Amino acid sequence: MPKLLTGAEIVFKCLEDQKVEHIFGYPGGAVLPIYDELKNHPSIKHILVRHEQGAGHAAEGYARSSGKPGVVLVTSGPGATNVVTALTDAYMDSVPLVCISGQVPTHLIGTDAFQECDTTGITRPCTKHNWLVKDINDLSKVMHEAFRVATTGRPGPVLIDIPKDIQFAKTKYKKPNKEKKLNGKSHNKFSKDQIDEFVKLLKKSKKPIIYSGGGVINSGPKASQALREFVEITGFPITSTLQGLGAYPGDDNQFLGMLGMHGTYEANNAMHDCDLLINIGARFDDRITGKIDEFSPNSKKVHIDIDPSSINKIIKVDLAIVGDVTSVISKINKTITKSKNGHSKSNKSNIAKWWEQIEKWREKDSLNFINSSESIKPQHAVRRLYELTKDKDTYVTTEVGQHQMWAAQHYKFNKPNRWMTSGGLGTMGYGLPAAVGVQIAHPEKLVIDIAGEASVLMTMQEMSTAVQYNLPIKIFILNNQYMGMVRQWQELLHEKNYSESYSEALPDFMKMAEAYGCKGIKADNPADLDDKIQEMIDYDGPVIFDCHVDPNENCFPMIPSGKPHNQMILGPNDQEENKIKGKGKALV
Amino acid sequence: MPKSKSAYSIPTKKQKPDTYIFVVWVDNEAGVLARVVGLFSGRGYNIESLAVAEVDAVKNISRITIVTTGTPQVIDQIRLQLTKLVPVHKVAEFKREDKGVIFKEMALFKVAGKRNKIQKCLNACKKFNPVILDETKNSAVIQITALRREIDKMNKKLKPLGLISTSRTGAVAMTRGAKIFN
Numbered sequence: 187m188p189k190l191l192t193g194a195e196i197v198f199k200c201l202e203d204q205k206v207e208h209i210f211g212y213p214g215g216a217v218l219p220i221y222d223e224l225k226n227h228p229s230i231k232h233i234l235v236r237h238e239q240g241a242g243h244a245a246e247g248y249a250r251s252s253g254k255p256g257v258v259l260v261t262s263g264p265g266a267t268n269v270v271t272a273l274t275d276a277y278m279d280s281v282p283l284v285c286i287s288g289q290v291p292t293h294l295i296g297t298d299a300f301q302e303c304d305t306t307g308i309t310r311p312c313t314k315h316n317w318l319v320k321d322i323n324d325l326s327k328v329m330h331e332a333f334r335v336a337t338t339g340r341p342g343p344v345l346i347d348i349p350k351d352i353q354f355a356k357t358k359y360k361k362p363n364k365e366k367k368l369n370g371k372s373h374n375k376f377s378k379d380q381i382d383e384f385v386k387l388l389k390k391s392k393k394p395i396i397y398s399g400g401g402v403i404n405s406g407p408k409a410s411q412a413l414r415e416f417v418e419i420t421g422f423p424i425t426s427t428l429q430g431l432g433a434y435p436g437d438d439n440q441f442l443g444m445l446g447m448h449g450t451y452e453a454n455n456a457m458h459d460c461d462l463l464i465n466i467g468a469r470f471d472d473r474i475t476g477k478i479d480e481f482s483p484n485s486k487k488v489h490i491d492i493d494p495s496s497i498n499k500i501i502k503v504d505l506a507i508v509g510d511v512t513s514v515i516s517k518i519n520k521t522i523t524k525s526k527n528g529h530s531k532s533n534k535s536n537i538a539k540w541w542e543q544i545e546k547w548r549e550k551d552s553l554n555f556i557n558s559s560e561s562i563k564p565q566h567a568v569r570r571l572y573e574l575t576k577d578k579d580t581y582v583t584t585e586v587g588q589h590q591m592w593a594a595q596h597y598k599f600n601k602p603n604r605w606m607t608s609g610g611l612g613t614m615g616y617g618l619p620a621a622v623g624v625q626i627a628h629p630e631k632l633v634i635d636i637a638g639e640a641s642v643l644m645t646m647q648e649m650s651t652a653v654q655y656n657l658p659i660k661i662f663i664l665n666n667q668y669m670g671m672v673r674q675w676q677e678l679l680h681e682k683n684y685s686e687s688y689s690e691a692l693p694d695f696m697k698m699a700e701a702y703g704c705k706g707i708k709a710d711n712p713a714d715l716d717d718k719i720q721e722m723i724d725y726d727g728p729v730i731f732d733c734h735v736d737p738n739e740n741c742f743p744m745i746p747s748g749k750p751h752n753q754m755i756l757g758p759n760d761q762e763e764n765k766i767k768g769k770g771k772a773l774v
Numbered sequence: 775m776p777k778s779k780s781a782y783s784i785p786t787k788k789q790k791p792d793t794y795i796f797v798v799w800v801d802n803e804a805g806v807l808a809r810v811v812g813l814f815s816g817r818g819y820n821i822e823s824l825a826v827a828e829v830d831a832v833k834n835i836s837r838i839t840i841v842t843t844g845t846p847q848v849i850d851q852i853r854l855q856l857t858k859l860v861p862v863h864k865v866a867e868f869k870r871e872d873k874g875v876i877f878k879e880m881a882l883f884k885v886a887g888k889r890n891k892i893q894k895c896l897n898a899c900k901k902f903n904p905v906i907l908d909e910t911k912n913s914a915v916i917q918i919t920a921l922r923r924e925i926d927k928m929n930k931k932l933k934p935l936g937l938i939s940t941s942r943t944g945a946v947a948m949t950r951g952a953k954i955f956n
Binding site: 306307311314315318335476477478493497499502748 | 782783784804805808809812816847850851854855857858859860
């Protein structure tokens with residue numbers, strides 16, 4: 187007869203069988219049996235965070251940079267409610283997380299027991315699926331199924347709620363089943379006809395554009411490889427969503443930069459004027475489309491996505507291919523190559539005019555800004571950071587706000603999984619704990635959190651985690667003393683009524699660094715910036731870099747709300763020109 | 775154009791909503807109804823009526839019938855979102871006008887009054903297979919099966935005849951003929 191194991195032992199058995207190496211968590215009453223078991227499993231390392239939200243974001247950073255699911259372990263009640271933000275964030279951005287939460291013993295459920303909450307009820311709308319394990323005999327099956335649900339199809343977070351008595355109860359352990367049918371939830375059944383139709387559209391097109399998204403990253407490094415090949419053999423211009431950055435090299439000439447609300451002039455205009463729009467693993471988010479009625483009005487639209495519910499959700503498409511990006515694009519590449527009979531003659535001549543037009547838009551240089559020798563411009567800071575770190579295979583996380591958009595615009599990514607940012611949910615406080623998770627997954631790599639001073643204060647306590655595990659993460663704060671994006675919207679839409687968006691009484695980040703036991707560096711002079719950044723990179727340990735930037739800088743270009751792609755507001759250089767023109771006219 | 779004054783776009787173009795009936799086969803497990811209903815409320819879809827019960831005790835399958843309204847795009851989304859739920863096996867949807875499908879609701883009417891009033895009620899219900907489930911000297915409980923709007927109508931009609939309480943199920947649906955939905 188096989189040995190009987192306790193619930194806590196089974197949890198670890200499952201984690202071992204799922205090849206989990208790191209878990210991010212915080213102990214508490216209802217998970218103590220699991221924590222007690224930790225010592226017997228040396229292959230699994232536990233990272234103690236300072237707040238459960240940090241555990242969730244760290245697991246997200248871990249998952250997004252490594253392609254493996256992130257595992258979170260929290261206690262009942264407040265432990266579970268604190269992790270809700272991170273679960274929702276992971277749900278919006280399709281990040282595979284497995285969250286294990288303790289629960290009060292089965293017989294106390296529903297009695298308002300100490301640290302009890304309806305965890306599965308609370309997390310139902312922010313997970314792909316969740317389970318309350320009320321029978322020890324279900325535990326191993328549920329654990330393995332949880333990993334499968336989190337990592338297959340469109341990835342996402344799951345939660346397993348385990349009452350304390352179940353952690354003590356004993357039963358036989360069941361190994362994971364060999365891949366069985368996925369209950370109809372896996373979608374990779376595209377047809378040859380669809381591919382042929384797609385190739386036909388490609389050949390006819392005179393003004394095509396590829397718009398790629400986070401699905402390419404989620405599909406794994408092979409997807410990026412296939413995408414690069416596809417762009418090369420077609421010669422088409424490509425733009426990317428915020429989440430898709432890095433799938434295609436950011437410094438390549440065929441790359442038009444990011445699209446959307448703060449995307450480049452050329453990317454957005456190309457989206458608007460194109461005759462063929464190829465969406466690969468993106469979801470027509472409202473930050474991308476702008477005004478729906480006027481979104482890319484004259485194009486045939488193709489949507490490649492693994493999630494059938496993403497098709498026609500926002501934008502009606504002419505051809506939908508539901509499948510995994512890697513398999514779909516590889517198949518397309520093969521079909522194109524075959525149809526050319528080995529000759530690499532493409533329809534590149536067809537689209538020569540289109541490229542001319544794109545080059546004209548490019549001349550606007552929409553990411554420009556007026557640099558200064560007196561104060562550090564935030565865009566300049568990101569550009570210098572990029573120049574000084576681009577050869578190091580750097581991993582970048584961000585918080586949410588202006589700094590995030592500047593990072594997306596001015597830092598160029600050449601590989602997938604190097605860029606971790608909260609896009610869907612827009613969670614301030616994401617970047618610092620995410621950097622912790624990234625550094626755990628890649629101990630030898632340079633990990634930078636490009637942060638804002640307001641965001642970073644939301645999860646600042648995780649510096650303590652970084653110091654405890656000697657994780658040399660670099661927190662690069664673009665400090666403008668404002669919630670910059672809020673201030674920008676107030677400036678543009680609310681008559682400069684800067685209601686509550688100025689942070690008075692900001693902490694002294696140098697002293698804060700000292701208090702946490704890490705290094706603090708402060709920069710407020712453009713002349714010293716490079717040296718200070720270099721000092722940060724060279725320092726072997728966590729650093730808080732307080733970069734004082736021009737507080738009045740706005741993030742341009744931008745599509746104002748309710749406007750289509752071709753009505754962007756450009757940066758100050760352009761506005762200046764227009765102003766002079768306006769005055770000139772008045773003089774005449 | 776009105777200025778939206780927000781970081782979001784203003785809603786534009788509206789399509790006409792229609793009534794649809796969804797039939798969802800799910801694992802009969804704890805919380806499954808909450809998942810289905812939560813999907814509707816969370817995404818702002820409408821539920822006009824809901825009927826749910828186990829239909830296969832061996833395979834542990836429940837059948838949920840939901841009447842909802844929405845534009846074709848919303849109806850598509852409801853189907854696709856429902857299909858994504860882990861305990862959902864299959865989803866079917868029918869337009870209310872679909873001739874190939876039978877829709878039925880059951881209602882219980884409690885009528886207080888003398889015999890002749892109750893008889894009047896029964897006559898009024900004649901088309902809908904009225905059955906008397908309980909009868910006293912001055913009351914009766916009448917069961918009818920009918921379409922939603924017919925029950926609505928009866929509900930109004932019986933009020934002056936002594937109707938004091940109504941209880942009704944949500945609609946259930948079944949395709950005509952030997953075919954079943956797969």
